[in-house]
Amino acid sequence: MKRLNRRKFMATSALAMLYGASPAWLRASGTTTSRTSATVPWRNWSGALEAHPAGRFAATSEEHLAQFLATTQGAVRPVGSGHSFSPLVPTDGQLIVIDQLHGLLDHDPAALTATFGAGTRLGDMGAPLQAAGQAMFNLPDIDRQTLAGATATATHGTGINFKCLSGYVTALRLVTPAGDIVDVDATSDPQLFNAARVSLGALGIITRMTMQNRTPYRLKQTTWLEKTDVLLANFDQHVAQYRHFEIFPLTHSDYAMALATDETSEPINNPTPSPEEDAAFDDAMSGWRMVPPAMRKPLINGMAMMIEPSERVDTSYKILTNVRSNRFNEMEYAVPLANGAACLEEILWTIDEQNLDVVFPLEYRYVARDDTWLSMSSGDEDHAAISVHRIASEDYRPYFDVIEPIFWKYGGRPHWGKVHSLGAAQLGRLYPRFAEFQALRARLDPQGRMLNDHLRKVFGVTG
Ligand SMILES: Cc1cc2nc3c(=O)[nH]c(=O)nc-3n(C[C@H](O)[C@H](O)[C@H](O)COP(=O)(O)OP(=O)(O)OC[C@H]3O[C@@H](n4cnc5c(N)ncnc54)[C@H](O)[C@@H]3O)c2cc1C
Incomplete structure (x- = not known):
């Protein structure tokens, strides 16, 4: 039987759902919020969220932004690169865009710290950091998010010794809803520092x-x-052995793809996959998704057994992130590490048992604990992050509705940037410092101008 390498397999199988390239968002039929006429619509990356903000305020400087906030009233929502699946951003007020506040502003070679404009995309940080003799400890799956947007939702990668990005923030500058400019770090204001590192833009x-x-x-x-x-x-x-370890369990199959990543001094070897090779295999196997779920297992297991292991070597930030151009929606919960395997097994069992037609693999990662108030791994336990995905053109609700209670059963906390249905009552039980965050939010934003419907539900604000 012909052997497949990983790249060919990924281009032609369930994994292509994660790694492939198809503008599925163009066909997306999702939730619509905040519709008014004659405005330029905003959509998130998956296409499931749409809003019609009254306008967009593009800050050219911190002073410009502070003046805008001090001299205006009404709803405002900061937006990064729109890669969240939960409706954190939609507003019929003003979207605040800080794209122009970007780039490396300063760095300290002795402390190995670096200050960036918060509108910098993660993918634009690696090269200037390298030139300054620095590199980030870890990165999420993709690098299109802004630094502010990624940290606002406690975005993370994988690795038992690595915190979410917010855990590596040592200082930040905040322009308050009233238009005050405040520099915050662990000594100047520890309460605000630990709240603002994961703040949902609130x-x-x-x-x-x-x-x-x-x-x-x-x-x-x-x-x-x-x-x-x-x-x-x-x-x-595996988790102890490798710097980073994660698995992508294939649904309706006995197999998972494992990714193990370690530091090396080997020469760079990170070839771009050949489109011709991929196309040939795509032709050969494009039909398998038409097979009913209950009959897929032998097919997918057979393909999985043909896959040869593969290796690639590159600069850290080029290995840690990927391109995800095939649009999808995602739900992810972080469960205490000790519950991770059992939770994953119950989800896979449920998909089989209920014959759910899911082609996307699951994703299972690790995140180390931190001391922010609202990161999914805050507290004294490390967490396993488990994700389920649905192609953007399909309605994700029925699938996610079946899986979400399983996460609750294992003590899960929802990823703030991904689909979930929890409100303040449940969230308050999951986060010991939740009430303090609510009080701080109310003090900084007494008018609630930074809230939208989703955040009112999350923080339990009525009226
Ligand atoms: C393909 C894909 C892959 C992903 N992979 C991962 C992953 O590996 N790990 C992971 O943890 N997550 C992952 N995510 C989720 C993503 O990292 C988060 O949703 C992240 O918050 C998106 O950042 P953004 O810049 O797009 O911000 P947006 O989605 O635009 O906004 C996110 C939040 O940030 C706030 N915000 C934005 N700018 C500011 C600001 N200047 N000040 C204050 N608040 C602000 C917004 O108000 C909002 O609350 C992925 C998402 C996608 C679409």
Whole structure:
């Protein structure tokens, strides 16, 4: 039987849903909020969220932004690159855009810290950091998010020793809803610092952030397919052995793709996949998604067994992030680490048992604990982050509605930037400092001008 390498497999199988390229958002039929006429619509990355803001305020400087907030009234919502799946951004007021507040502003070679404009995309940080002799400890799956947007939702990568991005913020500048410019760090105002590092854009507009970094490094990533139960049985060993480890369990299959990543001094070897090769395999196997879910297992298992392990080596930030051009919607919960495997197994069992027609793989990662008030890993426990996905053109609700209670059963906290249905009552039970955040938010924004319907539900604000 012909062997497949990982890139070919990913271009032609369920994994292509994550790694492929198709403008599915053009066909998306999603939730619509805040519709008025004669405005330029805003849509999120997946296309499921749409809003018609009254206008967009593009800040050219911190002073410009402060003056705008001090001299206007009414609803405002900061927006990053629109990569959240939850309706954090939609407003019929003003969208605050800080794209022009970007780039490396300062760095400290001794402390290995660097300050960026908060509108900088994560993907625009790696090269200037490298030139300054620094690199970020970890990164999420993609690098299109802004620094402010990513930290606002506690965006994370994988690795048992690595916190979410917010855990590496050492200082930030906040323009409050009243238009005051405040510099915040762990000593100047520890309460505000620990709240503002994961703030859902509810405390003000963050204009710059200082990150703790390290020296530049190179990573080698090894990818292989293995039976999910074997991977789970050896999970603790893999997690301890590799700097980063994650798995993508394939639905309606016994297999998962494993990604193990470690520091290396080996030469760079990170070839771009050949489109011709991928197209040939795409032709050969494009029909498998038409097979009913209950009959897919032998097909997917057979494909999985043909996959050869692969390796790539590159500068850290080029290995840690990927391109996800095939649009989808996602729900992710962080469950206490000890519950991770059982929660994942119950989700996979439920998908099979209820014959749910899901082609997207799940994703299972690790995030270390931190001391912010609202990160999904805040507190004294490390967490496992488990994601489920649905192609953007399909209604995600029926699938996510079945899976979400499983996350609750295992003590999960929803990713702030991904689909969830929780309100203030449930969230207050999940976060010991939630009431303090609510009080701080009310003090900084007594008029509630930074709230939208979603945030009113999240923070329990009525009227
Ligand atoms: C393809 C894809 C892959 C992803 N991969 C990961 C992953 O690997 N790990 C992970 O944890 N998440 C992941 N996410 C989720 C994503 O990282 C978060 O939703 C993130 O918050 C999006 O950042 P953004 O810049 O697009 O911000 P937006 O989605 O535009 O906004 C997010 C929040 O930030 C606030 N905000 C934006 N700018 C400011 C500001 N200047 N001041 C204050 N608040 C502000 C907004 O008001 C909002 O509350 C992924 C999302 C997608 C679409």
